[in-house]
Amino acid sequence: DMDCLFCKIVSGDIPATIIKKTELITAFNDITPQAPTHVLIIPNKHFENIGEVSIADSKLTSELFKAAADIASEYGLESYRLNINTGAGAGQSVFHAHLHLLAGRAFAWPPG
Numbered sequence: 001d002m003d004c005l006f007c008k009i010v011s012g013d014i015p016a017t018i019i020k021k022t023e024l025i026t027a028f029n030d031i032t033p034q035a036p037t038h039v040l041i042i043p044n045k046h047f048e049n050i051g052e053v054s055i056a057d058s059k060l061t062s063e064l065f066k067a068a069a070d071i072a073s074e075y076g077l078e079s080y081r082l083n084i085n086t087g088a089g090a091g092q093s094v095f096h097a098h099l100h101l102l103a104g105r106a107f108a109w110p111p112g
């Protein structure tokens, strides 16, 4: 999907600070970090949201979560928050599935 911002990050047409890249997933720093660590983890293939990924491809779904756990481990994070906004009403603004890995500050619960 060449109108998609995150597809362009996967292809390298838009630069990003890449943290990890495999055949299936890419992780990169969020351009507007909401915490000292704010990494986005996305499938290389375009899916609109995490629900679509989950329905279509269990291996890809688990690879996204494994990448989050691996990055948390590599960064030595004791606590972190995984956030997945699904649908505009829940705050999704880029319609290419992504996990937010947030860490390095206290987080409120319930979420805003």
Ligand code: 5GP
Pocket (backbone or CB within 6 Å): 005, 014, 016, 017, 028, 029, 030, 031, 032, 033, 040, 084, 085, 091, 092, 093, 094, 095
């Ligand atoms: P959402 O609001 O869809 O859950 O999250 C989209 C995220 O993408 C936001 O946190 C936003 O800061 C990030 N973002 C938007 N445009 C860019 C960009 O061009 N580069 C990077 N690295 N992140 C972006």
Ligand code: ZN
Pocket (backbone or CB within 6 Å): 001, 004, 005, 006, 007, 008, 045, 046, 047, 095, 096
């Ligand atoms: Zn895309």
